[in-house]
Amino acid sequence: MRADLDIIKDWIPTGGRVLDLGCGDGELLSWLAEHRGVSGYGLEIDPEKIERCLDRGVNVIEQNLDDGLGNFGADTFDVVVMTQSLQALRYPDKVLSEMLRVGKHCIITFPNFGHWRCRVYLGGRGRMPVSDFLPYTWYNTPNIHFCTFEDFERLCGKLDARVMNRLAVDRHHRHGPASRIWPNLFGEIGIYRISGAGFTDHNVAI
C-alpha cells in the first residue's frame, strides 16, 4: 500500500462511511472495505484511474473537486480523505470548508513547501524549487497552490477547524526525530486530521 495511505488507514473507524477525494485507483477504499467494513465513495476525474476503481469494485464517482461537493449532504461521512490533491485545487479553501461540512473528520495530506530543501533552493538559487519529489517547473505544474504547514494551520484556524492530529513525514513517509522537533522545516509531507468547530472527539493514538 502507498505509504501515506498505510498511515491514514488507521485513522478511519471500522464500519465507517468514507469519502475519498481524488481517490486514484481506489487502493485505500478497496483496502478499507475489505479489512474494516468501510463503505463510501471515491471521487476521481482521471479515466484510467476510474477504470481501475471499477476493476476493484470500488464505488467511484466521476467528479471534479473544483466543482465542490454540493451533491453530498452535511455530516454524511465519518471521514473525508484527500491525499496529495490540496495543492492542485483551484480553490483549496472552499474545498476544505466543503470537506468540513460533509465529514465529521477530514484527513488531508500535502507536500510542505516550508521544507528546508524548498527553502534552500529558493533562498540559494532564487528559483522555484524543482526536485525528484516535485518534478514540475512553475509553468507546467498541476500544483498551483503550494503551502507550508504553518500556512495550512492558519487556514484551518480561519475556517474554525481544529487540528486533531498532525504527522510530519519525509518523502518515504518516515516519521523521524527531526520532523518531530521542527515539522515545518523538516517535514516533507503533512498528514493532518482535522474536524469542524462543532465536533469534539478524543485523539486517535498514532
Added chain:
Amino acid sequence: MPIPFPDDSVGLVRPRTQVFEEPLALACGRSLSGYELIYETYGELNAARSNAVLICHALSGNHHAAGYHDENDRKPGWWDSCIGPGKPIDTRKFFVVALNNLGGCNGSTGPTSVNPATGTPYGADFPVVTVEDWVNSQARLADVLGIAQWAAVIGGSLGGMQALQWTISYPERVRHCIAIASAPKLSAQNIAFNEVARQAILSDPEFHGGDFQAQGVIPKRGLMLARMVGHITYLSDDSMGEKFGRELKTDKLNYDFHSVEFQVESYLRYQGEEFSGRFDANTYLLMTKALDYFDPAQAHDGDLAKTFANAQARFCLMSFTTDWRFSPARSQEIVEALISAKKSVSYLEIDAPQGHDAFLIPIPRYLRGFAGYMNRIEV
C-alpha cells in the same frame, strides 16, 4: 456480409414468444386479459440461475439486441456493440435476456395485435402502458424463465428508466442496475419534443384516430416527421456539424422549398422514411407517453432519495458529455439521490461527441468502464 460472423458476435439467434394468460393490471386502470412477449436470449443460464441479465430497450428498440437473425442480415441487433463474447455484457459469463416491451410493434402484444375481445387490431384502443407496467410484465417473464433475481438489469435512455424502476418495484430481484444516458424524469423540454412528435402523427390525415390499420393505410408522413424531430435530439450539434456541416447535395442553391438541398435534410428524410416503413405510429405514441409519465419520485413527495430507499441493488450510471436529451446533469440527479440514500453507486461521465446516441456506439472508454463494472459482478 457477415459470413462467417465475427468472433465476438453471439451469431445466429432466434426469437421466442411467451404467452401470458393471466390478466395484467395496468397503471392506467385498465388491464390486458392476456398478452405475448417476444424475447431473445444469449449465453447460457447457469445451474444456480444467478447469471441472468435483463436488457431493457429504449424508444424504438426491440428484443433483437445482439447477433443476427439470418446469415444475410446487413446489421446485427441494436446493442451488438455491448453484448457478445468478450464484450462488456459478456455472453460467456452472463445469460442475457432481451425482450420487446408491451405495446411494441416487433412481436409483443401491441396496437397492431388483434384484440381478442373484438377480433380486430387494438389500434388506438391499446391501453397506455407505463415503465412500471413494463417492469411488471418483465417480472412475469423472469418468473417463466425461472429467474428469481437478475444479476443485472441494464438499459440506456428509456431502457435505463426501466432498470431504475426494477430496483424500486422489485428491490430483492436485482443485484446490479446499470442505467446509461438516462434521467429520473423528463424535463419540460423533453416532453415538448415528444409532444411535437405526437402531434405530427396525430395530425396526419392517414392516422384515422389511430385505426389506420383497418383503413389499410399508415400515417407515414406523421411518423416520418416524428422520427425526424426525435432524431435531432439524439445527435449533438457537434456530431451533426461534423457529419453534414452545411454541405449541399447539389452544387448550387435552388431557391425553392421542395428540393432536398442540404445533406442534413437528406439524412433526416432518409431516417424518417426508413423508420416510417418499419415502426407503428400507435406504438410511437405509447412509447413517448411512457417516457413523459415516468417519474418514480412522484409517489415519494418528489424525493428521489426516498424513492430508492428500499433498493438493494448496486448502481452504475453513465452519461455522455454532449448528450443534451438526457444530459450528464440528469444522471447526476440520480447519483446524488443514490448517495443520499446511502446506496452503492459508481458514475462515469464519458467524453463523447456523439450526443444521446453515444450509448449505442462502441466508444473505447465507455466499453472499458462498462466491462470493468460488469466483470466485477459475481454470478
